[in-house]
Amino acid sequence: MKFPKIKISLSVPICMLAFGLIYGTTYLTAVFSATLLHELGHVAAIYMSKGSISEFELIPFGAVIRKESTSISYKNDLVISFAGPFLNIVSFGVCAAIGRLGYFAAASLILATLNLIPAEPLDGYSALKALTLIFLQPEKAQRICTCVSLSVLCVLWIGAVYLTVYAGLNVYLLIMLSALIFGAVTRIK
Numbered sequence: 001m002k003f004p005k006i007k008i009s010l011s012v013p014i015c016m017l018a019f020g021l022i023y024g025t026t027y028l029t030a031v032f033s034a035t036l037l038h039e040l041g042h043v044a045a046i047y048m049s050k051g052s053i054s055e056f057e058l059i060p061f062g063a064v065i066r067k068e069s070t071s072i073s074y075k076n077d078l079v080i081s082f083a084g085p086f087l088n089i090v091s092f093g094v095c096a097a098i099g100r101l102g103y104f105a106a107a108s109l110i111l112a113t114l115n116l117i118p119a120e121p122l123d124g125y126s127a128l129k130a131l132t133l134i135f136l137q138p139e140k141a142q143r144i145c146t147c148v149s150l151s152v153l154c155v156l157w158i159g160a161v162y163l164t165v166y167a168g169l170n171v172y173l174l175i176m177l178s179a180l181i182f183g184a185v186t187r188i189k
Helices: 013-025 023-046 074-097 101-116 123-135 137-167 171-186
Strands: 007-009 053-059 062-067
Touching: 007 074, 013 053, 023 053, 023 062, 053 123, 062 123, 062 137, 074 101, 074 123, 123 137
Parallel strands: 007 053
Antiparallel strands: 053 062
């Protein structure tokens, strides 16, 4: 087993500093810990399915894990996709069982919930893609996944507009969803 190349995006320390200044170091530590646990779930699942990782890149909203081009089955890809959110749900459950529903528990539950949305590049999308590839040809699976992803993102974007305009929430969710939609549209072949 060779050690993967580890990269850290320049925007990570900048985002962490801004996040820490806005929300405080306690919440920053909780979010970072929940995110690290989430990504470790994916890494463990990859290695348990006899796969290997070529590169691990830390980005502001998590990590991009690039697998070596090994023969990981679509069923194992499905397990790998759910491993991160599963570990976050387990950590939330442990926190709830011991009566420690603080920032870490909340961050774990939110991270798991958001990542289960079937929109690219989230884990829910990866799971949907692996599941469709089990039953369909790659081109048809890709079309279905892209359609589902864009539909879900558009519905969420409309909800974010409503929350921003009528409920007075900050514009962050709207910006994030706009970036996801833009990324999904630019990846359409």
